[in-house]
Amino acid sequence: MTKLLMLGGTEFVGRALTDDALARGWDVTVFHRGRHAPPTGTRAVHGDRTAPGGLAALAAPEAGEWDLVVDTWSGAPTAVRDTARLLRDRAGHYTYISSRSVHSYPGVEDAAEDAPLVDGSPDAESTAYAEDKRGGEIAATDAFGDRALLARAGLVLGPYENVGRLPWWLGRTARGGPTLAPGPKDLPLQYIDVRDLARWTLDAAAAGLGGPYNAVSPAGHATMGTFLEACTAATGGAADLRWTDPARILDAGIEPWTELPVWLPEGELHAFMFGADVSKALAAGLHCRPVEETVADTWAWLRSIGGTAPLRPDRSAKGISPEKEAALLGR
Structure with missing residues (x-):
């Protein structure tokens, strides 16, 4: 054993x-x-x-x-x-x-x-x-x-998340109503479901692999569109996603990544965070489940613990305030 x-x-x-x-x-x-x-x-x-x-x-x-x-x-x-x-x-x-x-x-x-x-x-x-x-x-x-x-x-999502990114979006879409959706819809994401990271890591360790591996999904495994649509579907479909041009969001002083978790507008930082070559890990057996499964299972976990995710003490709370979101959507 x-x-x-x-x-x-x-x-x-x-x-x-x-x-x-x-x-x-x-x-x-x-x-x-x-x-x-x-x-x-x-x-x-x-x-x-x-x-x-x-x-x-x-x-x-x-x-x-x-x-x-x-x-x-x-x-x-x-x-x-x-x-x-x-x-x-x-x-x-x-x-x-x-x-x-x-x-x-x-x-x-x-x-x-x-x-x-x-x-x-x-x-x-x-x-x-x-x-x-x-x-x-x-x-x-x-x-x-x-x-x-x-x-x-890279970006890690899934059940047990204590950073506050996916849980915030799930809470927001569950609340419903007009919901700020940072565009464009086809903006590619690169992340890893925590369970896929765990499975691959233990497989690789048991096989005796050494050295560095980029352990994330292929770029574009999900997009902002498929990610937020999955959140909306998992939480009951009450959210009315209002896709908004990135320039309007930035002009309003809204911070990517923190006030709108997961989202980074196209540019240098997006390419850095979501543009890794993962061919080495894929060749070593990395498999990434669909974003819909990650989102649905995280919502089920959140509901099982009362709807509020734990937050690491060294991490700040994520998400835009309702007032700031409404102000932008009302402009």
């Missing part, structure tokens, strides 16, 4: 990875701070990677050894460095869930894994997201070499 150590494992990406591993019948140990209950069927080991001595419980001989480790850390690279060094002789393979943000902005068209990267250091204290993720990549690779898989995710 495959033995997996999940570093994290109780929220969003980590939770999806843990659930997928349990469904495979794997033996799963979850190392976390104890702020959330671990999924049923796991063995919990508690520790805080940011605190002195925070790895003590994991360092204890009785903690065990593992075939695979998956690390979702997004803070200071020193946490990845210390954990990977501790585990390099007690685990066969180490996966670090990284981000396409490690690529230098504005980047190159159809950026593959070998596109230019930001600077990062495994010895850095927390600085900025991109540099932290790059430092984590280096830390994992320094300790595990070609036994380190770097899964560079």
Whole structure:
């Protein structure tokens, strides 16, 4: 039986990875701070990677050894460095869930894994997201070499989301009425369902793959049109999508990505966020489910927890205010 150590494992990406591993019948140990209950069927080991001595419980001989480790850390690279060094002789393979943000902005068209990267250091204290993720990549690779898989995710959506993007759109379309829909309808998106990310990551780790992979859907797997139409359909069809020219939205001082989650107008940033070459991951078995399934399952999850998604304490709330939306639509 495959033995997996999940570093994290109780929220969003980590939770999806843990659930997928349990469904495979794997033996799963979850190392976390104890702020959330671990999924049923796991063995919990508690520790805080940011605190002195925070790895003590994991360092204890009785903690065990593992075939695979998956690390979702997004803070200071020193946490990845210390954990990977501790585990390099007690685990066969180490996966670090990284981000396409490690690529230098504005980047190159159809950026593959070998596109230019930001600077990062495994010895850095927390600085900025991109540099932290790059430092984590280096830390994992320094300790595990070609036994380190770097899964560079992009926009992640799906059940358990605690960032507030898809949940906000679902709440907005459920409320119904005239709804600001940022155009154009055929604007391509590139994202990954958290469960598809989990499945591919564990398959790739079990196969012993190493090095970086852009772990997102092909560009245009969904569009703003199919995404928002899926949200409207899943929540009962009460939303009247009012497709609006991007220039009008920007002229009104509305912020892409934060006030209108997921949406970026065409241009340099859109190309950077939604234009990755994912042929390497596709060749390694990545499969992406339809956007309609992602949206419907996330709505079902939201309803099961009372309709309000949890929000990570280090993330700000998303979405445009009703007053600001109405003002634009009424112009």
